[in-house]
Amino acid sequence: MARDLLGKILVHTTKQGVVAVRLNEVEAYLGVDDPACHTFAGRRTTRTATMWGEAGRAYVYLIYGMHHCLNVVTVGEGVPEAVLIRGGVAVTGCALARGRRGSRVAGRNLADGPGKLCQALAVNRSHNGLDFADSGGALTIRSDGWTPEACDVDRLPRIGVDYAGAASSWPLRLKLR
DNA sequence: TCTAGGATCGGCT
DNA sequence: GCCGATCCTAGAT
Numbered sequence: 001m002a003r004d005l006l007g008k009i010l011v012h013t014t015k016q017g018v019v020a021v022r023l024n025e026v027e028a029y030l031g032v033d034d035p036a037c038h039t040f041a042g043r044r045t046t047r048t049a050t051m052w053g054e055a056g057r058a059y060v061y062l063i064y065g066m067h068h069c070l071n072v073v074t075v076g077e078g079v080p081e082a083v084l085i086r087g088g089v090a091v092t093g094c095a096l097a098r099g100r101r102g103s104r105v106a107g108r109n110l111a112d113g114p115g116k117l118c119q120a121l122a123v124n125r126s127h128n129g130l131d132f133a134d135s136g137g138a139l140t141i142r143s144d145g146w147t148p149e150a151c152d153v154d155r156l157p158r159i160g161v162d163y164a165g166a167a168s169s170w171p172l173r174l175k176l177r
Numbered sequence: 178t179c180t181a182g183g184a185t186c187g188g189c190t
Numbered sequence: 191g192c193c194g195a196t197c198c199t200a201g202a203t
Contacts, residue, residue, distance in 0.1 A: 027184070036184070047199060065197030067185050084184055115185045160184050 001074040002028040002083045002174050006153060009142045010088060012121040019097045019121050021088030021111045027158050028172040029071070031081040036164035039080035050129050051080035058139055060118075060128040067115030070123050072132060072141070086159070086173070087112045090120065097121070152177050 011020040029037040031051075038048045038061075050059040051073055059071040059082050071082040088111045090097050097110045097120040111117040118124070123139070132141045155171040162168050 029184075038184085043200085045200065061184085062198055064183060064185050064195080066195070069184060071184090086184085113185070119186095158184070163183085 001072070002026045002172070003153065005072065005083055005085075005141070006174055006176055007143075007146055007148050009091065009144055010085065010121070011092070011140045011142060012123060013138050013140075014122055016122070017093055017096045019090065019093035021090050021117065021121070023085060023088045024176040025087035025112075026174050027084040027086055028074075028174075029082050029084060030172070031075070031079060034081075034164075034170075035167040036158060036161035036170075037081070044080075048080065051082050053077060053129075054131075056131060056133045058123075058127050058130045058132060060123060060125050062125060063115070068118035068124050069114045070118055070121075070127075084114060085117060086114050086175075088117055148176055 005023050005026050008023050009020050010023055011018060031037055031039055032042050034040055039051050044052055047061055050057055055073050055076045057073045059073050060068055063069050070085045073082050075081045090107065090110045094107060098105060100122055101110055101120050111120040127139055130139045131137055132139055154175045154177060156173040156175060157169045157171060158173045
């Protein structure tokens with residue numbers, strides 16, 4: 001699923017306008033057997049409720065008290081796995097994205113991080129649970145037909161999960177070269 | 178009710 | 191490369 005998301009277009013439509021990014025970095029979180037995952041060992045809380053539900057929904061949470069992170073729930077009812085959207089390149093609405101991120105931010109840095117991407121797309125916890133597949137919804141993921149070759153994808157350790165022991169070195173971060 | 182810590186970012190050295 | 195910001199979340203009490 002993480003592999004399939006690379007190269008797709010994430011679109012957020014608001015009253016201000018549309019910002020879209022082509023996804024170039026994602027991270028897989030493998031549910032109850034993954035010590036780095038919020039639902040490790042069956043943890044089921046108010047925050048993680050969305051992960052336990054329907055596939056294709058947005059799981060949004062706040063990190064470090066100041067940044068939002070956007071995930072795609074991947075499997076389905078009772079199997080709480082997700083893919084964290086770590087970064088993308090703005091392809092539509094660059095001016096609007098820059099307005100949200102700050103006028104001094106370079107184009108390539110508008111959404112090259114999970115918190116930055118959420119800021120550029122104005123995604124916050126109010127979007128938790130939204131259906132990416134709802135073509136009339138605010139948040140959608142689309143394909144423009146382009147898909148990366150296997151040789152275009154780096155498989156790397158995940159970021160910021162050192163507390164998870166050996167799982168922190170699992171090659172579940174996928175990034176376009 | 179209390180407390181420790183976090184799937185980050187940007188400014189500074 | 192280091193470090194502070196900032197506040198929600200989850201687990202302990």
